[in-house]
Amino acid sequence: MRIEPRPAPPRLLTLGVPVLAALIALALAALPLAFAGADIATAYGEMFKGVFGSLFAFSEMLTRATPLIFTGLAAALAFRARLWNIGAEGQLYLGAMAAVAIGAGAIDAPAIILIPLIVILGAAAGAAGMAVPALLKTRFGADEVVTTLLLNFVILIFVQMMLEGPLKDPMGLGWPQSSPILDQGMLPTLIDRMRVHAGLILALIAAGIAQFMLARSVWGFRLRAVGENAAAACHAGIRVNRTLIGVALISGALAGLAGVGEVAGLKGYLTADLSPGFGYTGIVVAMLAGLSPVGVVIAALFIASVFVGADSMSRAMGVSSYLADLVVSMSLLCVLIGGFFARYRLVRAAKAPA
Numbered sequence: 001m002r003i004e005p006r007p008a009p010p011r012l013l014t015l016g017v018p019v020l021a022a023l024i025a026l027a028l029a030a031l032p033l034a035f036a037g038a039d040i041a042t043a044y045g046e047m048f049k050g051v052f053g054s055l056f057a058f059s060e061m062l063t064r065a066t067p068l069i070f071t072g073l074a075a076a077l078a079f080r081a082r083l084w085n086i087g088a089e090g091q092l093y094l095g096a097m098a099a100v101a102i103g104a105g106a107i108d109a110p111a112i113i114l115i116p117l118i119v120i121l122g123a124a125a126g127a128a129g130m131a132v133p134a135l136l137k138t139r140f141g142a143d144e145v146v147t148t149l150l151l152n153f154v155i156l157i158f159v160q161m162m163l164e165g166p167l168k169d170p171m172g173l174g175w176p177q178s179s180p181i182l183d184q185g186m187l188p189t190l191i192d193r194m195r196v197h198a199g200l201i202l203a204l205i206a207a208g209i210a211q212f213m214l215a216r217s218v219w220g221f222r223l224r225a226v227g228e229n230a231a232a233a234c235h236a237g238i239r240v241n242r243t244l245i246g247v248a249l250i251s252g253a254l255a256g257l258a259g260v261g262e263v264a265g266l267k268g269y270l271t272a273d274l275s276p277g278f279g280y281t282g283i284v285v286a287m288l289a290g291l292s293p294v295g296v297v298i299a300a301l302f303i304a305s306v307f308v309g310a311d312s313m314s315r316a317m318g319v320s321s322y323l324a325d326l327v328v329s330m331s332l333l334c335v336l337i338g339g340f341f342a343r344y345r346l347v348r349a350a351k352a353p354a
Helices: 011-028 030-035 040-052 055-080 088-103 111-140 144-163 199-216 218-228 230-235 240-267 278-288 293-317 323-343
Strands: 002-005 344-347
Touching: 011 030, 011 278, 011 293, 011 323, 030 040, 030 323, 040 055, 040 293, 055 088, 055 199, 055 218, 055 240, 055 278, 055 293, 088 111, 088 144, 088 240, 088 278, 111 144, 111 240, 199 218, 199 240, 199 293, 218 230, 218 240, 230 240, 240 278, 278 293, 278 323, 293 323, 323 344
Parallel strands: none
Antiparallel strands: 002 344
């Protein structure tokens, strides 16, 4: 047997890999459920009810999906250009920090001015967090996997320092948290008495624009060309470094918007534990989506459903909510394996003549 590339991977197979991966991951997750002594059908029923059983449950899933759409888009666009942005977590915190820095009273303006300003500055802060690794890569050939990953820890320490210093809430009773964002700086909610906010609309708009730009614009063609073969793209006259820096800034800006949504849409203030790992989970979202912006929305909804449903199942049956992490990790593993067999095939080698 030998492995050889498929001349043209079947489109149905390529599109079906993420769906099949999700189903296999859910099936494999039944094994630890069974070992825990839980009834599998009841457990999955509780998961389904925890997401679709009420308007509140569904809105919570949408709330959880919002930052995952942003970080998934950040990873998907960068990965399309073979720029491996592992720093969305830090860029998220930079966006959140910029949002509270400007929205907690630095500028007293009406909502029509303050909200767009918070969004723009939050995106700019996230872009700045990705600008340094991009410049190091294009100027000195530094590995962006290392620089973006390590920068996450540097940014988090910097955020903690700011929360103990200039951004600390004087009314916070000593807790390391920022001053709250003014009411006119908060993103409006989409449903009364629910937490889902306008950041979801912004995320869907961003996904639509990204899909259009990738498929229909010259910029998207250049990005895809650089991702397919940077040397050939350079030979064809495409400025590879400029393309990489451009997509790096956009990727960082999208991750920064995830942080804006979390503080200006939900909590209202910044803490060091704002994100439970949205930046890293966004990588899984992007891989499940096959690096497609529209697919990112679907993958983010799936992963958010798994997390919210697992929390509900945990409360109802006493089963560990870490099952959600297991499903997500197995989904990624299944996507990687399925993607390999979508691009390659096993062929029986011909017998050598006697």
